[in-house]
Structures are given as structure tokens and as C-alpha cells.
Amino acid sequence: MKRTDGELILFWTLPVVAIIWVSAFLLFPGFLHPMSPTMSAEEVAAFYRDDTARIRYSMILFNWFGVGLIPVVILLAMQIRRMAHRTPILSYSLIACAAGPPTLFLIANMFWLLGSFRPDRAPELTQLLNDLAWLTFTVLVPYLIAQCLLFALAIYWDRQEKPVFKPWVAHFNVLIAVALAPAAFTALASTGPLAWDGLLSFWVKNIAIFVWIIVMGIVLGQTIRQQRALETVAA
Amino acid sequence: MTNLADSQPRLEEKSAKFVPGQPDMWMFVLFETLLFTGYFSVYLVSRTQNEQLYLQSQADLDLRIGVFNTIALLLSSWAIARCVKASREGAYRSALINALLTVSFGLVFLTSKVLEWVKEIHMGNTFTSNEFFQHYYFLTSIHCIHVLIGFIVLGVAVYQLWSPARRSQQLVETCATYWHTVDFLWVLIFALLYVVR
């Protein structure tokens, strides 16, 4: 009998965290019709004044659970250790990436919370905080892109009889990395698909992250279950 | 398994008479000297642009304290040199005493430096007072950091000399090289800040 080592417990936090994130996402009034960078300072100030409660509570939720995905990324790094590699370089790389996205996200989160803390601040100051929040939130992609590409590379290089993950998982990760890329350039446009409320920088990026969580969650769960089944048979 | 980075340990041991201590330490000495030369050059250039201010500020420095500092460090260098000589001859007790003597002189230097800083601050000359004092505090502070690191290095030497199980002559010489560098840098700083007017 396999002793409880807690991995499954941490794994099952993933759907819980995902549900909380989605709820917070829907609660925040600035996402479901994403705020435009062209809003004037007065409009931004009005946003923080009118919807203060929803802004605060959604962002507090995000603040609590911002790092919720790290255990899953580490589980993925551990799966890399089972692959047919000669060095731990790729698993180390993934671990090095793991803390980046939550750190950047929490900075954005802080700026939103600061904006809502004193809604009757000078509108220009509120706009500055809003800009910092939105920009940080949109451009936090580099570590996510690296994570996806590194993971795909790890799978491509895992040449054994029964590779840990199937090749389509690698292709999927490359696709997600490509989907996340445009968001890095959001500062180049204030309208259109690149702007932080636009198709590429907002919708494609956030949907890509969401899809990645779902797909990788399922794939990881299946893999762990198979591995444990083999262990119980062997034991 | 990985091969060794430099396959010349035996060569090092043989040429210990040529190159005291690890040759690597001499690279460090070279590099630090170059770095400090850079810092001194910046000081000298900015001095030429503001001679009056510098002369005036230098007058606030007490030459006697500078000389005292220099003597303290020179004595410490003498002590560590005696330590190396004793250790080479196998007189480990004497070497240990000399190493501890080095540390004591180093502490004397450090204490007097701190007291000098306190005195200058009381006189109203702080890090931000003017350009000269920027450089003064910077150079003396970064030198003091080297002295503090020197204490760690001397600690390594003492640790080596303490027990017969260790006593690597090369390591003791390496530590001595470092300490001599610290002294050498101080002499340059002393000349630049206190003497050159």
C-alpha cells in the first residue's frame, strides 16, 4: 500500500484554485468587459469609485490564491525527472520559472488593490496605479511562455519505450506559448487586438492560460493515476 | 565523472617556492588592484575639476590618524609575514600567535577608522557633504569591507594552523597574500586621500 505522501492532495487543489480564480475573474468588474487603455483619468477614477467593493473582494481573493498553481508546476517538474534525460537541467529550469508568474501577478494585484483603497484620490494618481496594474497583468507572460516551451522540449527529448507524456502534449504547450506571446507587446497599441483590452492581449492570453490549466490538469492527473496504479501492482 | 578543472596540483606544490600560496589568489590581487586603480582614477579626475573644494576638505582630515592607521596595518602585515615564516619552519605555536597578532592589529585599525568617521561626522562631514567626502567615505568603507573579509580569511589561516590534521602551508600563504593586499591598498588610499595635496 502506498503511504500517503500528499501529492494527490496537492494535485486536487488545482481544480479548487481554478474555480476560485474564475470566480474572482468574473467578480472583478474590470475584466468582463476589459477596461480600455484609452479611458480618461476621470473615467478610471469613476470605475474605482463606483465598483469599489467588487474590485476589493475579487482582488483579495486573487491575492490569497495567487500562488495556487505552484504545486502543480512542481508536480510537472517532478514528472520531468522521470523522463529519459541525462541531467536535471530541464526540471531545474521549470522550477526556476515557477515563481515568476505569481510574483508578477501579485504585483499587478497590489496595484489594483491600491487603486481601490482610496477611490477619492486624484484621478491622475488612480490612473497611474491602474496603468501599472493592467500592464503588469498583461505582460506577465515570459515565465509562462518559458514554462510551456521547456516542458515541450522535455517531452520531445523523452525518448523511451513509454514516454511520460504523449507528443501531443508537447505540441499543445508550444501552441499555448505562441498564444501567450502577443501579450508581451501590449504597450505598442492602445486600441485594437494588441491593446490590453484587445483580442490578443486579453482574450487569447487569458483563455490560453485557462485552457492550459484544464488540459495540463487532466493530463497530469491521468499520468499520476497510471503511475500509482503501476506502483500498487508492483508492490 | 568530471575531469578536474586544472590538472596542475602537483605543479603548484612544486613551485610553491616561486608562487607563495595559490596562484589564483594572485589573480584576485591583480583584479582588485585594477579595480581600485579605476576608483582612484575617478577620484583624481574629479579632483582636478574641483581642486579648491578638495584641498579645503582634506584639511579636515587629521594626518596623524592616517599615519597611525598606516602603522597599524604595516605592523599587521609584518605579523602575518612572521606567521608564514614560522609556519614554514614548523613552529606552529609561534605562527598561531603571529596570526592572532595580525588580527589584533587589524582590529586596532578598524576601531581607529570607525572613531575617525565618528569624529568627521561630528565635524559635519558626512557621506553626502561634498564630493571629496563622497570619495573619502567610499574608499575607506570599501577598504574596511576588505578588512572584514580579511578577518574571515585570517580565521581560515588560524583554523588551519590550530590542528596538526590540517596546516596547509599553501592555504596559510594564500591568506597572507590577501592580507598583504589589504595593507597595500590602504597605503595607496592613505597616500591619495591624506597626503597628496
Added chain:
Amino acid sequence: MSTSTTESVTVPDPPADSRVGRFVWNLRYHPKRELWFAWWVMVIFYQLYGVLFFFVTRVQPPPSPAWDTPTVVGWFDDHSLGVRAGFGVVFLVAGMCAPMNALLAYSMRRMSVSRLFAYSYLIIYSLAAVPGMLVMAIAMTVGALRPDRDPEMIHWLYDFAFLSFSGTMGVFMIGSLVYLVAVLLDKNRVFPKWYGYLSLCNALTEVVVAPAWIFHRGAFAWNGAIAWWINMVVFVLYTGVFIVLLRKLIQREDFGTGPLPEAVR
């Protein structure tokens, strides 16, 4: 439980003729490909970094902290596109730091010292890029975003960016110290001892930048002769050295083509 993960694919010989062919062979079969991958990512990253920071965004060499507000606003106006595009690329590729840090951590695993050093280093340097590079990129980008913003705010963003870049060197200093202690204690001679001492020099130059928080002009300002120029020389030298040393380390590794190490559970 660990499964033995011997390569079941027989490795063909590398093609002797075409360069592309050999490159592809290397990607698929070379025993040290993971290490070379990390090394090349590092080299390409530093080159990109140089081009982006020095030529595209032009934030290096840094403009002066002594400028008055209109001059700062003027600088942002002149550099707006370069800043937003250049940092856009930074936001794309910053993840390249990860394999680089992984390689350095791996080099520490080859040493005789505890794993503690490698893991500490990995975490420290993964963290370092956030205040030391990304916050600057964010602040500069927001500064360039709205030319009609209150000039005082633009000036604040300017300060925020450059101080975050230069003034958060404590992370790198501690990282360098961890590294240098590992190198000096190492009995496997993964790196020569002089490299440990060079790391000490590097760590000390991180200390030297700290006065940038105090001065608006002179040798110790964020663009000063001592706090920037001399530091940049040391940094470039140090980086060049460790790129070369890591190359030698990878060349010395002799995995051979035998069975792979047992998978770690």
C-alpha cells in the same frame, strides 16, 4: 519506485556532410544536448539583453538622475517607441533566464558541497530578475505609455525604473557570495579557485551600486563613473568569464552514451 530508462532507440551515427544535418542530429542524439541547450540559451539571452538595453530601449548607459522634469519627459518622448518595443521583447524572452540559472545550479551539483548551494542559488537568481529587470521594464513602459501624463508622475516612474534596476543588487550580491563559497570549498575542482575570487569582486561591485539611492549626480549616482561604468566593466568581464568556464565544464562532462541514470522518484 523507479523505472530503468535505458534508451531503446539505437543511436545512428552523425551525418558527416551537412551542417544542418549535424545540427539536427545533435538535437536528437547528442548526450550533452541538455547542457548545450542551456548554454546556448544563456549566450543568446545575454546578447539579446545587450542589444535591447543598449540599443533598442537605450536605457543603458543610463540617463542622468540630475535631469529636471521637462528633460525627463523629453527623453521619454524621444525614446517612446524604442522603450515599448524593446521591453516588449524583454517581456517575451525573460524566461530565458531559467535554463541559464539551471545550468549554474547544475554546475554546483557537480561540486563536493551540499545540494543546499545549488538550490539556494537557483531560487535567489530566479527571484533576481523580477526587481532587477522586469520592474524596470514595467515602470519604463508605463512611463512611455501616456505622453500627456502629469510630468511629475513620469519623473517618478523614471526614478522607479532606474533605481529598481541599479538599486536591487543585494540579491545578486548574496547570490554571488553563495556561489563563491561553493567554489572555494569545492574539492572536485569544477571551477578554478580564481573564479571564486572573481565572484568576490563581482559581489563587492554589487555593494558599490548602493549609493545610487543617495546621489543625484557624481560618481555614485545611478549613471556615475563608479556606480555604473566601472561596475559594467566588471559585470561584462565576469559574465564573459563564466560563459567560457561553463563551456569548458560542459566539454569535460563525459556522460558517454551508456544507460541513463536511474530516474529519480
